Amino acid sequence: MSTFATGPAGGAKTIGTHNGTFHADEALAVYLLRQLPEYKNSQLVRSRDPAKLDACDIVVDVGAIYDPAKNRFDHHQRGFTEIFGHGFVTKLSSAGLVYKHFGKELIAQRIGKPVHDPTVELLWLKLYKEFIESIDANDNGINQYPTDVEARYRLNTGLSSRVGHLNPAWNQPSSADVYDSQFAKASALTGTEFFGRLDYYANAWLPARDVVKRAMESxxxxxxxxxxxxxxxxxxxxxxxxxxxxxxxxxxxxxxxxxxxxxxxxxxxxxxxxxxxxxxxxxxxxxxxxxxxxxxxxxxxxxxxxxxxxxxxxxxxxxxxxxxxxxxxxxxxxxx
Incomplete structure (x- = not known):
């Protein structure tokens, strides 16, 4: 088990996730949670020890429990079938689960509008389609294309791949501290890209939509x-x-x-x-x-x-x- 924090430790909430090799979904889930006022100065506990996880305020990607009422957001357990809905049918990862339950609050906070504003709903759906869904699919092993279609080239520059490459190599000396340090980099990478994409859709994509909408109306x-x-x-x-x-x-x-x-x-x-x-x-x-x-x-x-x-x-x-x-x-x- 390892623990590291960003911000003051006194009275801080704790986010739990698994230790060892990390992936884009929990890296992003942790980053998104830390943008919420409730978890702004949270400590991160990386462990698979049930007792350590039970002491956390919220747990993502580990623990074999999906129960929003208890702030438990794992997707690995047998029988898990949660999807985003709204026409999307990809099984959720921890990123999708956190985004489904907290995404509107994050977007409203970022663009300065009430959480029930129609613009928030529009961006929430757009960001899932364009950013989150691919992370969910990648982590759950869902093929993008039919299995009888062979790709003509390899694509290893996507966000999930880049996060994966931040893990220590198999023959590289590593420790819990090394994994924690690299996880922090991965979390910052995923979060920076998420909010960069959100800012684009809010500040460029939405205004373009308004231009087209006005043209259609006239x-x-x-x-x-x-x-x-x-x-x-x-x-x-x-x-x-x-x-x-x-x-x-x-x-x-x-x-x-x-x-x-x-x-x-x-x-x-x-x-x-x-x-x-x-x-x-x-x-x-x-x-x-x-x-x-x-x-x-x-x-x-x-x-x-x-x-x-x-x-x-x-x-x-x-x-x-x-x-x-x-x-x-x-x-x-x-x-x-």
Whole structure:
């Protein structure tokens, strides 16, 4: 058994987890708990001794008990089947268990909103999908792909792999203190990446969603059929468009075909065909075939639209020097 702490020891709560080789799930679970006011200055007890663990205020990834009322969050016991829910079916690890029960509080605390705010719920689900679920699956030995598919290359740079590499090597001198020191590094690594991802989703992903949502709400004012979306500022839009279409139940015949937005420089405008699916290279309605691969004055002459810059050879995107020109390109494309 080993114990180390961050912060004053007097009156501090204790978090228990197992000693020896560590993994990303309990490293992250411990870090997340320590961000809560209740466990801010907690001591960490790394042990498999039941008596030592019973004396802890909360225990993760060891003890063969999942009982939130008793603050016991293990997932290794026979018969454990807890999942996150909300459409997710991956069995939880200690990271997922802690996140399921305390994640909303952590997010609300980080972004300065009440825990029941809809934004907190949205980010809670997003962070599980994009960050926590893969740690749960990796720790529980759940394959990402069907077992009859052989990977073409090895991927050893994921978070779980990097945490694993922080364990002492089999032939490297080690002790409880060495494992404790390396676990502290692993916990900081997982927590830093988690909150970095949360900050991105709160400060960049959510604002982009708002840009797309506003464009969808005003689409019929931009063009009567509603099949052209106008984004007044450049923002990543594809993921949000598909998710918002599903959430709002837009019929297939009314879904957007083209999205207009200023390019990253803000000087020119783009008209992009919406793909058939989020991962597809096929478009719902590509820009007209006669325009594809034609550029500049030749394209302006061909279309009769001033300021044309290009249309990609596949027809998935085109450009114009002005918003009005890009809009005219999109309107003309609807007619083909």
């Amino acid at each position: 689409r019929t004012a931009v063009e009567p059929t509603g099949r052209i979306l106008l984004l007044e500022t450049f923002a990543p839009w594809k993921e949000h468009l598909f998710e918002l279409e599903e959430e709002t139940g837009i019929p297939e015949a009314e879904k957007a075909l083209y999205v207009l937005y200023p390019d990253e420089t803000g000087g020119n405008w783009r008209v992009q065909a919406v793909s058939a699916t989020p991962s597809s290279f096929e478009s719902r309605k590509a820009l007209p075939e006669p325009w594809r691969g034609v550029r500049d004055d030749d394209l302006s002459t061909l279309t009769g639209i001033p300021g044309c810059i290009f249309v990609h050879a596949s027809g998935f995107i085109g450009g114009n020097k002005s918003k009005e020109g890009a809009m005219e390109m999109a309107k003309r494309a609807l007619e083909f």
